[in-house]
Amino acid sequence: MGDREGLRQRKSNGHSDVISISDEGKKLDQKLDQHASYEFGGPWGVFAIMTGFPILMYYLWICLWFYDGQLVYPTSLDDVQPFFWRMWAHIREDASPNMYAWKVYSGNIFFQLFLAWVMPGYMQEGLPVPSLGYKTLMYNCNALTSLYATMGTAAALHYTGIFRLTEIIDNYGHLMSVAMIWGFGVSFGMYFVAVATGTQMRMSGNFVYDVFMGASLNPRIGPIDLKMWAEVRIPWVIVFFLSVSGACKQYETLGYVTPNMAFMCLATWFYINACAKGEECIPQTWDMYHEKWGFMVIFWNLAGVPFSYVYSVVYMASHDSSKYKFSTPTYIALYTTLCTAYYIWDTAMAQKSHFKMQTQGIYEFRKTFPQLPGNTVKNPTYIQTAHGNRLLTSGWWAWSRKPNYVADWIMSLTWGLVIGTATPIPYFYSVFFITVLVHRCGRDFERCAIKYGKDWERYCEVVPYKFIPYVY
Incomplete structure (x- = not known):
């Protein structure tokens, strides 16, 4: 594990002195809170992302739903124009x-906003925000009660016939x-609201780039922090209910739910429940502390995550189960891998967040189901x-600088493995996700190197592996 020189340990009574930011640290924070250089390829790069990713989402859905999960393309120069007209016809008719x-x-959207406003929750203090003069914001963490209120409401609507859950997967494109x-609407709207109210920060001066990266850091409606609300309440709720919808559709058509579809229901419930039960940990993350609320985050939460992560569910809901049937040992291995990766991910995230809370003088932590050892x-x-x-440098964080990323990616891989080799499209999630994680790590490590200097070098000596211990 490298040289332990320079490591400090919490006092034996279980409490540590609350951290304070040095004057030099404040200067570095001020530097990091200003636009210094373009990321993601600059204005043209982010423009390509903003236009190209929605097109890719449509293309993969069309291949999955209408072409048996195969990647289709023009077969000749003469077929190019007809091919694009066929693609457009699917979008116009089946995704209007x-x-x-x-x-x-x-x-x-409005139901989740209502629940976020009225449901009881757990008040959590965030980290000091440099752009607010190191003021800490309070977060009403009621995602867990909101989640179960949503599940109860959905079950009641389904069984009374008012709103059948099977209809969700059938209307995927729409x-x-x-x-x-x-x-797109919220991304551009939030940009103009931030500029109009003078709450913009870290701006580049390029319109497209600033819409992509965001203009405001902590936009709120009353007690609701919109950035945290959108990160938890929208994408993972939709992902979970798309899986439930697929299971309901299988049950109505087959009379049973396949182990593969049940796997996706469990996997998506793991994720949404973990985000909800550990919501008080989110204010301690870089997303809340530093990342602005722009297209990069907004579009991804409102559309990207829910409609590009569960391609396996879409495939299973529209294809015969014989195409992805496994042996019993394979199912055992798949479920075991998911549960193991989930355990590491959940506890690694909690370890880091609880440690950050301890540095703020918080030693009593929220107890929600399931609390893992x-x-x-x-x-x-x-x-x-x-x-x-x-x-x-303790716990899972003694073995890797990003142990949560490793476990998170393994879970994403199982979401594709549940289909086997029937179609490559469900593996898009894990391929895209590892690209995002590597890029994000580069941004994070670069920022830490500037912020901590020689201390970061010491940290890298103690924890030498970025992702997988003894590998990378």
């Missing part, structure tokens, strides 16, 4: 933003189009930086 999609998607419209490191070791922050 119809009234059903508007009612269901928008209804969920819902995806409405989600994209919401994603090992979610808090006792007597953690860490590197005290000159900046004032502390870098955890």
Whole structure:
């Protein structure tokens, strides 16, 4: 594990001194809170992402739904124009933003806002925000009660026949189009609101780039932090209910739910329940602390995640189960891998967040289901930086700088493996996700190197592996 020199340990009584940011650390924070260089290829790069990704989402859905999961393309130069007309015909007819999609998607948006406003929750203090003069914001963490209120409401509507859950997966294309419209609308709307209210920060001066990266850091409606609300309440709720819808459709057509579809229901419930039960950990993350609320985050939460992560569910709901039937040992291996990766991901996230809370003087943590053993490191070791922050080097974080990313990616891979070799499209999630994680790590490590200087070098010596221990 490298040289332990420079590591400091919490006091034996279980409490540590609350961290304070040094004057030099504040200067570095001020530097990091300004636009210094373009990311993602600059204005042209983000323009390509904003236009290309929705097109890719449509293309993969069309291949999955209408072409047996095979990647289709023009077979000759003469076929190019007819090919694009066929693609457009599918979008126009089968992915039009119809009234059903508007009612269901928008209804969920407003219902989740209502629940976020009224449901009881757990008040959590966030990290000091440099752009707010190191003020800490309070977050009402009621995603868990909101989730179960949503599940109860959906079950009641389904069994009374008012709203059948099977209809969700059948209207996938229409819902995806409405989600994209919401994603673009909120992204541009939030940019103009931030500029109009003077709350913009870290701006580049290029319109397209600033819409993509975002203008405001902590937009709120009353007690609701929109960035955290959108990260938890929208994408994973939709992902979960798409899986449930697929299971309901299988049950109605086959009379049973396949182990593969049940796997996706479990996997998506793991994710949404973990995000909800550990919502108080989210204010301690870079997403809340540093990332602005722009197209990159908004579109991804409102449209990208829910309609590009569960291609396996879409395939299973529209194809015969014999195409992806496995042996019993394979199912055991698949479920075991999912549960193991989930355990590491859940406890690694909790260890890091609880450690950050301890540095703020918070030692009593929220108890929600399921509380997994090992979610808090006792007597953690860490590197005290000159900046004032502390870098955890205990628990899962002694083995990798991003153990949560490794486990998260393995879970994403199982979402494709559940289909086997029937179609390559469900593997899009894991391929895209690893690209995002590697890029994000580069951004994060570069920022840490600037922020912590030699202390970061010491940390890298103690925790040398970026992802997989002894590999990379």
